[in-house]
Amino acid sequence: MTEDDGVDEVRDDELLTIGVFAARARLSAKALRLYDRLGLLAPAHVDGATGYRYYRAGQAESARLVALLRRLDMPLARIAEVVRADGHRAAGLLDAYWADVEARVAGQRTLAEYLRARLTGKDSEVYGKFVVETVDVPEQVVISESRHVLADELPTWIGASLGRLEEAARGCGGVTAAPFVAYHSDVSTESDGPAESCVPVADEAAARAWCEERGRAWQTRVRVEPAGRLAYTRITKAQVQYPQILAAFGAVEEWIAAQGLTVTGPCREVYFADWEAAGPEDPVCDVAFPVS
Numbered sequence: 001m002t003e004d005d006g007v008d009e010v011r012d013d014e015l016l017t018i019g020v021f022a023a024r025a026r027l028s029a030k031a032l033r034l035y036d037r038l039g040l041l042a043p044a045h046v047d048g049a050t051g052y053r054y055y056r057a058g059q060a061e062s063a064r065l066v067a068l069l070r071r072l073d074m075p076l077a078r079i080a081e082v083v084r085a086d087g088h089r090a091a092g093l094l095d096a097y098w099a100d101v102e103a104r105v106a107g108q109r110t111l112a113e114y115l116r117a118r119l120t121g122k123d124s125e126v127y128g129k130f131v132v133e134t135v136d137v138p139e140q141v142v143i144s145e146s147r148h149v150l151a152d153e154l155p156t157w158i159g160a161s162l163g164r165l166e167e168a169a170r171g172c173g174g175v176t177a178a179p180f181v182a183y184h185s186d187v188s189t190e191s192d193g194p195a196e197s198c199v200p201v202a203d204e205a206a207a208r209a210w211c212e213e214r215g216r217a218w219q220t221r222v223r224v225e226p227a228g229r230l231a232y233t234r235i236t237k238a239q240v241q242y243p244q245i246l247a248a249f250g251a252v253e254e255w256i257a258a259q260g261l262t263v264t265g266p267c268r269e270v271y272f273a274d275w276e277a278a279g280p281e282d283p284v285c286d287v288a289f290p291v292s
Contacts, residue, residue: 021054268288
């Protein structure tokens, strides 16, 4: 007799050999051994002498669930969370994972279009999908935090730094305009900027006092952003991801050149929407260049 052997009919409260259980779960014994090894579905009992695995009939639904989640390319750690959760929480975990998938696919679609256009020499066709406009902005007092950061570290740092600065702004008269991130040099997988997170505030004196007292740990400073004109294009949450966002920067740069304008400062991303609440196709950011 082998581990895969078993009878066709057993009571639901009996332990099932891996062969019988595999048939009930409509999976292979090989898959069940893999799930056990990965910590996703452990047997109800393992014979200490033979090492044979035994399962209860009630585990069949969990086994099928694991198999279906793996077909969604869900990471093993997240599968384990779903399997352990109750119905409503498990559904919520699935929803969160699938939202991440849709955001990634939407961003990859934009990147693929951009790369296809570059490879065929049709960059302008991609750039033409972005509407570029100009806006005049007043002088702003900003409290800022700078850091040398690579592209894969950028999303985490932007969220954390803007969160710190917005918290500080509460004691500086409040936030007066959309936060933005300025790039003083290229940020990519190989170049680390620096980048500068900026939050416009109402009270310059209070902002300088805050930086003097508590801002040194994060290299926070206060500066005055001069009034000027921005050339910008509005992009969705999916398009913000690197390197998809390069198409938006390229579109604005091409438009600036075509209009005979001059770039007068570092390019920037202006975040005007609630990032957490936004979906992949919701507008959240302006890619902008100061121009004259």
